[in-house]
Amino acid sequence: MNAETLKGHLDLLLLTALEAHPAHGYAIAETLRARSEQAFDLPEGTLYPALHRLERAGLLASRWSDQSGRRRRVYHLTAKGRRALVKRQRDWLDFARAMRAVVGVQA
Amino acid sequence: MNAETLKGHLDLLLLTALEAHPAHGYAIAETLRARSEQAFDLPEGTLYPALHRLERAGLLASRWSDQSGRRRRVYHLTAKGRRALVKRQRDWLDFARAMRAVVGVQA
DNA sequence: ACGCGTGGCATAGCATAGCGATGTATGAAT
DNA sequence: ATTCATACATCGCTATGCTATGCCACGCGT
Numbered sequence: 001m002n003a004e005t006l007k008g009h010l011d012l013l014l015l016t017a018l019e020a021h022p023a024h025g026y027a028i029a030e031t032l033r034a035r036s037e038q039a040f041d042l043p044e045g046t047l048y049p050a051l052h053r054l055e056r057a058g059l060l061a062s063r064w065s066d067q068s069g070r071r072r073r074v075y076h077l078t079a080k081g082r083r084a085l086v087k088r089q090r091d092w093l094d095f096a097r098a099m100r101a102v103v104g105v106q107a
Numbered sequence: 108m109n110a111e112t113l114k115g116h117l118d119l120l121l122l123t124a125l126e127a128h129p130a131h132g133y134a135i136a137e138t139l140r141a142r143s144e145q146a147f148d149l150p151e152g153t154l155y156p157a158l159h160r161l162e163r164a165g166l167l168a169s170r171w172s173d174q175s176g177r178r179r180r181v182y183h184l185t186a187k188g189r190r191a192l193v194k195r196q197r198d199w200l201d202f203a204r205a206m207r208a209v210v211g212v213q214a
Numbered sequence: 215a216c217g218c219g220t221g222g223c224a225t226a227g228c229a230t231a232g233c234g235a236t237g238t239a240t241g242a243a244t
Numbered sequence: 245a246t247t248c249a250t251a252c253a254t255c256g257c258t259a260t261g262c263t264a265t266g267c268c269a270c271g272c273g274t
Contacts, residue, residue: 001201001205003231003232003233004115004231004232005116005202006115006231007114007260008109008111009112009206013206016209016210017209025251025252026251035208035209036209037205039201039204039205040205040209042232043233043234044233044251044252045233045235045236045253045255046233047252048251048253049232049233049253049254050232052253068241069239069240070239071239071240071252072250072251072252073251089210092206092210093213094146095108095112097146098143098144099119099203102123102139102143102147103120103123104123104196110229111260113261114230114231114261115259117260131222149261151223151224151262152226152261152262152263152264153260154223155225156224156225156260156261160259160260176268176269177222177269177270178222179221179222179223
């Protein structure tokens with residue numbers, strides 16, 4: 001998966017990964033890797049700045065967890081984040097539909 | 108359709124629009140607008156630089172057409188462009204499949 | 215004669231997002 | 245001891261799409 005492919009769709013992935021329950025960055029990356037069958041393997045320079053960005057935007061909130069000396073920042077969706085998630089899902093479906101219409105049949 | 112949504116997928120749209128027959132910039136934009144049911148409405152500052160970029164990359168070639176004083180630059184796919192189109196189609200399908208797997212069911 | 219809408223192209227400048235590289239630190243396994 | 249996986253952070257780069265602006269030609273209405 002090359003660089004620009006993800007652009008503009010990363011937020012949806014991150015929000016989706018946090019939909020069911022809170023998680024820390026590394027776990028989010030694992031979830032996405034697993035669910036996508038290795039297609040999405042977020043580099044750290046992508047993952048962490050994106051989480052910071054979403055937190056700054058008020059879609060996520062975080063707290064430190066300190067289980068056995070291992071410091072982790074655990075993120076969870078805010079109310080605003082949940083609303084954003086719904087909107088991004090709609091946006092994605094619209095986008096995918098339009099792409100399908102232009103590009104041709106879906107596999 | 109917001110700004111970053113398109114990022115990384117514009118090339119595929121442009122190449123697709125030129126798959127059947129050559130066309131000039133404005134006509135390409137019309138085609139995409141029509142096929143996507145208005146979802147894709149490329150601003151000029153997006154369209155023309157992108158065409159230049161694809162031509163520089165050797166995926167497109169162009170010639171001027173001068174019908175009745177109306178100057179148009181008509182683009183067509185090169186051999187390399189056709190190969191790129193096939194690859195981008197595959198990439199898109201992979202990406203869409205992975206998104207679907209992560210985000211959930213398709214509309 | 216003038217403006218306006220549509221067709222048609224171009225570019226400068228900007229904002230932003232994702233990524234590579236690098237650094238730090240802990241615990242488990244070898 | 246060393247290496248690997250876990251875990252987070254950030255600097256700096258690059259690419260890309262968009263806004264704004266400018267140019268020109270044609271046809272239509274007033």
